Amino acid sequence: MTLQAVVVRFPGSNCDEDAHHAAATLLGAEARLVSHDTADLGEPDIVILPGGFSYGDYLRCGAMARFTKAMDFVARYAERGGAVLGICNGFQILCEAGLLPGALVQNSGLRFVCKDVYIRVETSRTFLTGGVPPGTVLRMPIAHGDGNWRAPEGALDGIVSRDQVLFRYVNAAGEREEGANPNGSLDDVAGLSNERGNVVALMPHPERAGDALLGGTDGAVLFQAAARSLLSKLVRS
């Protein structure tokens, strides 16, 4: 049994091929790159919204991409319980589309930041972290100018209590501290899920941490967890 993955390519996506490569090699899926103007993405087991600068990110990041035909499909697909993973720009697009709460604004340092960070898994309840014990520390790169997550007014407590915080920025020892958060994100949030747990996103790039040759394999942990979760769902259904 092989998973079917779709990677949506928006104009200006630049991690689309990376995500496609990761979906094929780390997730073990049959992966398709699909244009943003495709209205029907078929019946995939997972849709991945990759990183990049959709539409140049000249307005707010992700603000244009949410109005594409592919995103109309993604909204319906998520409503049906389909698994959606947003990475970096994909996270921004999901927030703009209202599929995840809050917004990602400019890094507190006002500069683009590309470096390895540590993130801590905060919950195992999503398909991306199923079977990965909370507290697990993963190292992978970030590369963004707008990763500073802000919650809607008064919404943070609810988001936390509903276990929607998927990853937090930490130090190598897994502790939250000033300086471990690279962009000023509220509550050190590095990744989120929706209430149901089928729409997940993170600012770091797990697809760039899937090969020891490139300096780390912690990203593979997440793709492997996703593969297990999605395959077991296939078996059950």
Next chain:
Amino acid sequence: MASTSTLEITPELVDEHGITPEEYERIRAALGREPNLVELGIFSALWSEHCSYKSSKVFLREFPTKGPRVLQGPGENAGAVDIGEGLAVVFKMESHNHPSFIEPYQGAATGVGGILRDVFTMGARPIALLDPLFFGRPEAPRMHALVDGVVRGVGGYGNCIGIPTVGGSVFFHPAYDQNILVNVMAVGLVKHDRIFRAKASGIGNPVLYAGSKTGRDGIHGASMASDSFDEGSAERRPTVQVGDPFVEKLLLEAVLEVLEGDAVVAIQDMGAAGLTSSSFEMCARGDVGMRLDLSKVPMRETGMTPYELMLSESQERMLLVAHAGREEEVAAVFRKWGVDVAVIGEVTGTSRMTLVFGGEVVADLPIGPLVDEAPVYTRPFVTIDSKPAIEGGIALDGAPDDLTALKTLIASPNLCSRSWITEQYDWSVRTDTVFGPGHDAAVMRIKGSRKGLALTADVNPRFVMADPQRGASHAVAEAVLNLACVGAEPLALTDCLNFGNPERPEILGQLAAAVKGISVACSVFETPVVSGNVSLYNETEGSGILPTPTVGMVGLLEDVSRAVPSAFRSEGDVIALFGETKDELGASAYLATVLGREEGTCPGLDLLAAKEVSRLLVELSRDGFLSSAHDLSEGGFAVSLFECTSAGRGAEVNVQTALLPTIFLYSESASRALVSFPAAHSRNVLEAAKRRGVATTLLGRVAGESLRISVNQEPVIDVPVSELRDISQSAFAKLMEGNA
């Protein structure tokens, strides 16, 4: 002819176009009549130094450009070199100095955009960028803003289009206070049989324009880049172009998709001098003519004149020749990607460029006189010898202790950590970056192959100032050594020759000597020059830059998993030094930074010995013996040893030497490298070194978390690695504090 072209051509107008009275006479002779304004503008652009290389051409002929792996040498958009398995690496370096000084963000950004187009017009997918930058003193006027703007510009463009910026260099010196240098190198990959060239052919074939609409930006950019700066330079802001990396990303994907088919005959990017240079150069290469209808050019503004359309340097534009009848097929691909496209003319058999606008002929020029028969000057130049060595050696009385000197050096603008810059560049996108910034050379894997590419860009302008010929050879040798440290064999070279005003004999003398220095070194290392760029007139109010022949090099690793990092990896590994250390503090970082003196000549350079050290490193990494390797360059032994501790592992070493400790620690003798390896490999390493005649000194071990250096058993430096790292890491941000 149209009204715009009926303006009387006065001597003042000719002068404003940067054309000398003698050149104007040549124009009249070539045409057999007076040119009109459009034609004068075209001559001005194509005969500018930037486009014609009229002052440097006579020297550039000296470069060795051929080799068994060379698929495309200089003269095309970029060079191409065979790397086996049917693949070629395509690369070129270019400068964007003048625009970056006027408007740093857009100047740097469009520099990145331009060099990327040179690579993807060859049909190659860009895989990496490197950016050697040269700035004035951090405290010089505007310098914080220039550094900040350039770094944001390089990042803003490269990050958005999604090509990793994996290397480069940053050098600060007062000589760049009013003339910063922004050099950018792009590297791409292509299958041999998909390499495209910019040679127009096929009478009747359609000429297509694709990309951004043409606006009034960048008019006369090429002429500006061919002039010195004065007080009025800030007023030239409108000659700087504005980049749009999002459009370039779409253009990149569209062009590569179009070139997968066989509908395109030739393609060239509209770079300096825009539509003028692309159309004339494509015709010249194919010995054909073109008839273009400028009314069909997609325009951003209303009321644009033929003069403006021909000279605009609006970014993200391409000119293509397609096979007759297949223009719609080509256009459909561009439209699919949301890129403007229009058929604007056709190839003719006339060897003339005929430009039509609103139904009228606005210019009609023979191709030859503008391109192949452009003026070439053999300007007077003086031979520049090496500066003398410092009489009686360098007096070190009053010099600080060696630890203080080390701390001073690693906190200095030229040697402190570059992470403040490199963290603003996306260096890991595309998931092929094995080594990003901070290694001797960047290393890229090639998906689907065991092979890897190593990339580096080098020059030590202080060395070139001290001795232009040897200093330029040093640049090549250092590049080769950097590649060798990661385990790569050097393939070929691109260069960016940044100099002052060539009308001054001593400046042209520097250029002549530097070209000779590069050529000699390239012959020894068997690394042909396959592409490059010359940037002259880097002067403001008569004060020129240091001679800066930047060298970009690409090397090949047969097995990328064997790439060797620069940092120590394992406690207990043996540390050894390859190469000889001599009393060579002349033109060194120590002399300039610690003692505040810039004098003396640069270190000697035995190119054959340099080649052996490099070959030894490649051989040892191929055999898997080395844990780490790092070259010794600016700052010498002590700085290099500190850099080897960047992964947190310390070192305990003792040096036996007849030199004064300070001289041993900070001499910049060439062709040296620090390596570490498991003790079990000692015999193999030493025997290999002996076979190649490379002097090898066993120094000590990778140990603990401190840097401990003794000279002749006397401790001279003993300091926690973390203390040094904090100094190095925080220095750049401190330099940039305040008015950025």
